[in-house]
Each structure stands twice: as C-alpha cells, then as structure tokens.
Amino acid sequence: MIENPAVPSAVLLRVLLSAEDEPLRRAFRDAPGLPRDVVEVMLVHPEQAVRAAVAANPYIDAEQRGRLVHDRRRVVLANLFGYRTHPDGEPRPLPDAAYEAFFAARQWANAAREDQPWDELRLLEAMNRCASMPHRLRQALARHPQPGLRRFAARFVGGLSAEDRAALLTDPDPDVRAEAREVAGDDAEVYAGIDIDWDPENWGHSWVFGSRRVEREAMERVVRGEDCPDHYRSALAGNPHLPPDLVAVLARDEDPYVRDRVSLRPELTEEERAAIDYRVPELTDLDEVAWYPYLARSQSPVDYARSAHPVRRRQAACAPGLPDEVRDGLLADPDPGVRVLTCRHQIGVPAEDLLRAYREFRGRHRWRLTYRPGFPAHGLARFAADPDPAMRELVVLDPQAPAVVVAGLLADPERCVRTTLARHPAVPVERLLTMLDDPELAPYAARNPSLPIEAMHRILDATGVPGRG
Template sequence: MSHHPRTAEAIWQDADLPARRLAGVALNPNAGTDVLLRLLACDSAAVRMVLCRDRDLPEEVVNAVVTHPDHRTRSFFGANPHVDPAQRARLVDDAHWLVRAWLAQGPGFPHGRSELPEHTVVRILTTYDNDDLGTLYRQVPKSARWTFPSHPEPKVRAFAFTWWSELTPREQAALLADPDEDVRERALRHDRDLDPEYVERALPDRSCHARTHLLMHGALSHRVVEQVLAAPVGREDLAMIAGNPSLPLDVLALLARDPDPHVRETVAGRTELTAEQRQALATDADPAVRTRISVHPALTEEERSAIDYQVGSDETFGHFDIPASMYDPARSRRHALSGHPLLRRRAASDPGLPPDLVALLSSDSDLGVRVLLAQNHPQAPAELLLDSFLEYTGRERWSLTTRPNFPTEDLAGYAEAADPMVRRLALLSPQTPPGTVDRLSADPDPDVRADAARHPRLSRRRLGELLDDEELAHRAGANPALPASVLNRLVASLAG
C-alpha cells in the first residue's frame, strides 16, 4: 500500500449526499448500538471516519471497530479524542503501519482525552520505528515522566529527554553516564549546549534554526559574544543573545543602549538590570521598550505608574490550559491588585484565583483582563462570560461559549443581531422558538446555518428539507429531534 493514504478532507469531499446524511446519523445522540454497528458495516469511508473518529462509542461498537477488517477504519479510531484512551490503546499492536502511526499521533488540538496508559506508551517506544512516534509526547501521562529516566528499557530512558529541563540534576547526570551508548549520546546532545567550547565550535555561520537555538539557549563564550557584536549574521542575532541567561552583565549593559528597539525590548525583560538601567529603559523612545520594562518585577507600583506604557486590546485572549499549580498564589494576588493591566492579565489567567479576586477582576476596566478571566477560570460568572463574548471579537471568541458557566437561557433575542457570531448565541438556547430556528437555518452565514440544522427545535418540516440538502445533511442527520424510528429508516436505506 502507498504510504500516502487519502486525507480526511479528500474522503469527505468524495462523499455523496446519502453518505453525508448518514455521517450525521453517526453522531446523533439517539443512535443506538444497532444503528452504529450497521453504519460501521457500510461501504462509505466518510461514514466510518466520522463514526470512529468524532464521537464516544459504546463498548460493543469499540470491539467491532478495533477488529474491523479495513485498516483505514481502525486508523480513524486511533485519533479519536472522545473515547477513553485505554480503548484506543487496544490498537497498539495493530498489524498495519497506518493504524499504529495514527495511535502514536493521537488526537489533534484541542487534544481532548489524549493520555495513553503508561504501559501502552512503553510498548510504542520499544516496538515502533522512530518515524512513527508522531506527537506521542502529548500522550504520555504526567506520572510516567518520573519513571522514564530510570526505566529498564533504554528506548524509554531516551524518551525522557523530551522533558530534559524538568529532570533533576541527578537524573541528568545518570543519563549522561547511562550504560546504553545511544542514551548517553542523546544526553550529551542535550547537555553540550551548556559547554561554551562546544557552542563556539558548533555555531553555524549563517542564519538557521541551529544558530537561533544556540544563541538563545547555549552557553556563550566571550569569543562568540564578540563575534556577534562585531559581525552579526542576521538582524535578530543581538536580540537573541540579549535574552540568553549566560550573557555577561557588561554586554547586557551595552545592549541596553543598542540602537535597535527590539534588542532593548529584550533586555528590558531581564531580571538582572540595575536601577539605573531600568530607569533609562523606562524613558526609552520606543513604546514597546517602555511597556516591557513597566512590568519588571523589581519596580514598585509607583514606578510602574510613572512609565508611559501602551497596552492595547487587539490581541488574542484565549484559554491557556495551564494548571493552577504552575502559578504562585501570592504573586497572582499582587498582580491582581496591581494598577498595571498587563500584570492583572497575568493574574486573570490563573485558574486557581480565589473568589474575592475573581469578583474584583470581573469588573476590571481592561477588556483583556475580563476576557482572560472568562477564558481561564472555571468559576468565571455567567454574566462575565456573556459580556466578554459580546465585547471581544478576536480569535478564540467562540471558545467562551464552551466555558462551564456560559449561560444558555434566554438567548433567542440575539437571533436579530447583525454579527453572525452573536446570532449563533440564539442557537445555544433550548428555548429559541422553532420559527426562529427555521429562519436561521437559511441564514447567510454558514456557521449559523450549521448550528440551526442541529438545533432540537428545528421544525420537522425544515429538518426533512435539510436531510436532502447537500451542505447541511450531515448536520441535520445529527439533530437530536430525529427519533430512533427515523434513524432506523435512514440506515435501512444505505447501500452496502
């Protein structure tokens, strides 16, 4: 078989109207096990793809999927983010390379339920080719990260380098002296960036990824620093070394006065700056430099407020998926009480922020603070979530509707809004009248039409029309208003 199987997009593009309708049925919450098994047995690759990849499945159907004779069908299941990963793990020893590759690749972003059992990850590491490992690192359970550095299997120990910076000095030293040559070599490759002589020898003389990595993260010798200062290869070279922790302080002082504002902005992020250097950067001619130094941890609130910084709201405010354990509660409190909106934004991103600070930041004057709180705190209040959605129009706006407390009651009035994304709010509400849902199913915006086609209050007449609509048949097929009898009749009509 070719190592270039048809893409999911191509499979869907080739699907005819009946197949698209049945793909919707595959996602319908009223589809029972018998319906799902009949869909799994049909001829359409598009139907099997949607069924195996895009929903949770009862155990009887999972059993049929993992033993399905078609390897493409099994491969779709390997990347399913909705099922228990232990079910996907049943494919670990599949006979076909494509199935194994999709299992190692795992669910795309957002990852959904992605962490495979530790014994499955070990099996993959010890039996798969390196080329098949895909994005396996995203599927390793956090508990396994502590066992891998001392695992009896060399290939598993070698994978611990994925988290090299999180390993203890003792673990790093053990891997550098590992009895396995390949493990030692990989450890050396991670460790040698800390050797100035190695960095000097290995530094490419042209702009490339390797040069960027070494200038930003490698141990810089005086010779390398002098070369970069005297004859930078690229315009970003000076900014790269300006952020390198090994840069000598006298050179840092020199770069604080560099004519390139990007270099000075990078310097402004360094904690080692003296009071005089901070003061000079606080009055820099470039607003980005002034803004960067204005959040320096050594400054007092009074010093921050004296700086002419600029904070805009034209950026992305999204969900960061960073656990509360990664935040310092005392620092988050200081930041929440700061007069600086960028520090309050940092506090607003902390999912562990206590209730008093959630209440405080919910009425913050800065849009970024309010939206970041709404996107990241599990107890963000419903009013804040809705108001943030209505005011924020940047990327990841719709993800606000997926937050735990987002309101779904009394949204029908938004069906008249000029903004199509606001019109979609009406389709989150179960009380929206059937006539309104019917009208929105013919909306000029494709996302509005798609949401309306799945709304349970879509009229039976309109739902019947959409089941024959090339664009919306798959959405209509998933509509929970379709009774099991209709689903059975639709499945009975399939060929194959």
C-alpha cells in the same frame, strides 16, 4: 451526520461496516457522544484508520481509548498520544495504567517497516509531547527498569530533578550514561562565532541564540547587528544566558519585537520591565497561546499574575490550577486578553464571566469558549436580534428557544447563523426534511437531533454507503 448527537448505533455501525468509505470513517475522530457499543466495535476494527479515529477523538471516554496502548500499529499509537485536546482546551489524560502498559510492552522496539512508518524515536517523542500525560509519569522514565526508556529520559534531562539527572549520568547502563553525558555536554557547550552561520540570507542558528550558551563576542556582534540575520537579535532577546548589560542594550532596540521579547525575561524586576517600551499584542487566536502554560511554570504563576505586564498575566491565566483568589483577580483584569484566557483555562469560572468573554473576544476559535464547563445555555434566545452574528449563533445552545425564534434565524442574512441554527432541535421535522435538499443547509440539518432515523438511512443511501436492510 456522524456528528449528530442523536444518531443511533445502527446508523453508525452501518458506516463502519462500509468497506469503501474511508473518508467517512475518518469523520469519527471529531464525533461527540459516540455510543459505547460503537466505540467497542471501533477499538477492534481491522482497519487502522478506524482505530486511529478512536485514538484521536477527544470526546471518547479515556478508559476506552486507553485500551489502544496495545495496538500493533504505530500510527494508531501516535494518534493516541498526539496533542489534540477537547475543544474546551483541557487535555483528557488516559488512566495511569494505560501509560504504564505502553512503556512496559515496548511495542515500538521493532525496526520501522515500510507499512509501519513510526519508528521508536518518533513514537517516543510523540509521547513526550503528549499534553495529557501527567508530568510525574514522564519524570518516572528516568527510574524505569528498562534501560531503553532511561536512555530516552536522558534526552530531556532539563525537565528532571537534580537527583534524577545525577542518577542518569552514573547509570549502570553505558548507553544511558553516554546519552545523559552527551545531552549535558550539549547544554554546557559554548558556541563560538566560527561555528555559527552568519549569512544574513539564511535562517541559520536562531535556535542557538535562542537558548544555548554563546561566546560573548558572538553575542555582541548580534546586538550590534553586524553582518548577521536580523532575527538573531529577537532570538537572543530571550536567551537565558544573555549578560545583563546586553539585556539592557536590547531593551532599547529599535525593533519593537526585540523589546517585546526582552520585556518578558523572568529575571527583570517590575521597574525594569516598565521602563521598556513594549507592546501588548491583541489576542487573535485562542490556540496560538497554547504554549503559555509551559512558560508560566518556569516561575510561580502567582508571581506572573501579580505582574504589571499584561502578557505575563496572560501566561498566568493559562497555568492550570490557579488558586481561586488569583483566578478571580484575573477575571477582573483590565486586559481583555487576560480575562478571556482565564475563562479558557481555569475551572470554576462563573457563567456570566464566560458569556462576557465570548462577547468580548472576536478572534479565531471563539466558539470554543462555549465548551467550557459552566457556559450558560438557558436564556440565550434573547440574543436572537443581537448585531453580532456570533451572539445570534448562541441561540442554538438554548434548549428552550421558541420555534418561531429559531425559524427566524434560519433566514438570517449571515450564513454562519443560518447553518448553525439548522442544528437546533426546535426545527420542525417537515422543515428539516426540506432542508436536506438545500445545498447550503443540508450538511447542518443532518446534524440535527430531531432528524428521523429513516432520513439518516436515506442520506447514506444517497451517498452510496452499503448496508441498508
């Protein structure tokens, strides 16, 4: 019921004031459209579970959530800077002042206690992974007046400019210099075979072969497949330090996954890429490719978009802020994965393209496409008899769907259609009240905006939530 967009503040506050229903409180982290006055109460609630729910809720106004940077509980801060994004795929950044206040306060400096499990490093690493934090602010840590934050920036020198890296290596603070030099030394270190776990039964040093410098003899051993884990070859296929002649060998590897990895190496020409017998995987999960934007930033996304390799074009589709002409070209791409990911990540996509992508994509998190700006709502009742159940579900988004159409879908043979349409405001109140006694439909009827407030209170009464009257 908390997810009901029409639930009034009085009902929500009744739940918040319940001292014994923590699971119900945690549901606030996924509730859309919470009233501002309710959020204000949650921001200062004595229970950290409530404040953590505000911190993690992607629907809440960024200015309100940003005030939690002053929270004294690290679990709240970790939720605030976590990697949850809005269902439309876009991270919601906090105001710049919120990030700056977090760094200035140094709230993480105290040693971790038993009731405060987030130590300084883990919290800062959560901040570093924060997808919504503008990269320019992350880079600014290298020039922060506090040595502790410059030292943290030194752990990620690979993402800094040459000038900032050089400044950290000669920083006036000895701890900052030591950290920067240690990381720089790690990047320059060449791993010898004697330092590597070669046991075929172990996961071993995949991370070394995937990104670090390795002596040639060890690389050749992996390429030949001599007494080493098979997955070392697929890791090595993406290693930026792999010599061209060994790249050519792995491009003909018997393992198709190895060839797939080689085909995406950025230094290859389009002709070299086309000569590899690679596969194009089916797009099965909108969230599986959430890391594509970071790959596409290693070169110009426009270059990726012009590639003949469909997966590289998918990577371009996920890079934010593509020029309109590049976006429009990807929307007309022959690869369905490119078209769907363009709709998922780009702004200004026409409604007909968004609807087409929803119809074409049959993988996980398909419904998230309906959250994209511009997804059509009016006229969706025409899909009430579509053979695809997910298309019939779209009728719930049509505010003008006739009541008779909605009533028919409540008896649909597919459970997903019945439960989805139970949330349509065209369901008569009398029918809604009877659905509250239906074990299948009751949880979804409780989210219907036409549900009377008195019925909402009765639901809380039945679940034992105190506060009535």
